[in-house]
Amino acid sequence: MAALEVRDLHVRVGDKLILRGVDFALEAGKVHALMGPNGSGKSTLALALAGHPEYQVVRGQAFLEGQDLLGLLPHERARAGLFVAFQHPPEVEGVKLREFLRLACSERGKGFCEFQKAFPQALRRLRMEEFKGRELNVGFSGGEKKRAELLALYMLRPKVALLDEPDSGVDVDALRLIAEVITEMAAFGTAILIITHYPRLLEHVPPDEVFVLLDGKISDRGGPELAWKIGEMGFEVVRR
Numbered sequence: 312m313a314a315l316e317v318r319d320l321h322v323r324v325g326d327k328l329i330l331r332g333v334d335f336a337l338e339a340g341k342v343h344a345l346m347g348p349n350g351s352g353k354s355t356l357a358l359a360l361a362g363h364p365e366y367q368v369v370r371g372q373a374f375l376e377g378q379d380l381l382g383l384l385p386h387e388r389a390r391a392g393l394f395v396a397f398q399h400p401p402e403v404e405g406v407k408l409r410e411f412l413r414l415a416c417s418e419r420g421k422g423f424c425e426f427q428k429a430f431p432q433a434l435r436r437l438r439m440e441e442f443k444g445r446e447l448n449v450g451f452s453g454g455e456k457k458r459a460e461l462l463a464l465y466m467l468r469p470k471v472a473l474l475d476e477p478d479s480g481v482d483v484d485a486l487r488l489i490a491e492v493i494t495e496m497a498a499f500g501t502a503i504l505i506i507t508h509y510p511r512l513l514e515h516v517p518p519d520e521v522f523v524l525l526d527g528k529i530s531d532r533g534g535p536e537l538a539w540k541i542g543e544m545g546f547e548v549v550r551r
């Protein structure tokens with residue numbers, strides 16, 4: 312059974328139909344990549360699956376380990392094992408990074424003692440020790456916000472992780488670190504979807520499968536070579 316299976320997904324934002332029949336599956340322990348031009352609907356896909364109220368599913372289905380996902384509320388989807396790292400992580404004033412992660416962990420049945428042990432280790436892994444007392448994403452640089460998303464992934468160990476441009480705005484060292492953490496999470500068993508524009512991150516984490524989103528559908532799929540081709544020649548190679 313797939314960790315996540317999406318069938319014929321149609322999503323409307325406002326009065327615009329953005330996704331028009333998206334089909335794909337993610338396997339546990341595997342890395343998948345989703346590429347597509349600006350505005351093709353990659354973030355729309357992630358946000359609709361997370362249950363964002365502005366992204367309205369008008370047709371189609373999604374199953375997390377066989378369980379109907381679209382019938383669940385956003386927090387129930389998260390509790391069921393879906394994790395979404397945002398392209399633009401919001402700044403949340405008044406909420407400490409540590410408290411946010413402690414509550415998220417406790418919602419998933421991880422006790423305080425377990426959190427106390429795992430949190431410092433995760434901070435070290437993501438090289439974020441000095442952020443533990445900071446408010447969630449408040450004043451974080453672009454690259455730091457991306458690392459904080461990965462910190463949450465590392466702590467929560469979800470079944471499925473949709474990572475919306477985890478590589479945007481990060482420096483070369485952080486890129487390598489993010490790649491290592493993604494590889495580690497896949498080895499742990501998480502089904503990963505990396506949404507990205509460039510093969511740069513994928514060179515460090517070779518994907519098992521690459522999907523291309525064009526004109527509201529998955530127009531092409533293949534191995535890592537598809538990502539290298541798009542990196543070199545753009546989406547025209549897929550359109551032809």
Ligand SMILES: Nc1ncnc2c1ncn2[C@@H]1O[C@H](COP(=O)(O)OP(=O)(O)OP(=O)(O)O)[C@@H](O)[C@H]1O
Binds near residue numbers: 348354
């Ligand atoms: N809240 C919204 N209101 C109106 N239009 C929206 C909204 N959210 C997304 N859209 C539109 O939906 C389309 C898809 O946007 P989306 O952010 O999903 O694209 P994307 O593939 O993630 O692009 P990028 O690569 O630039 O991140 C765009 O035309 C965008 O303007």
Ligand SMILES: [Mg+2]
Binds near residue numbers: 475
């Ligand atoms: Mg996007």
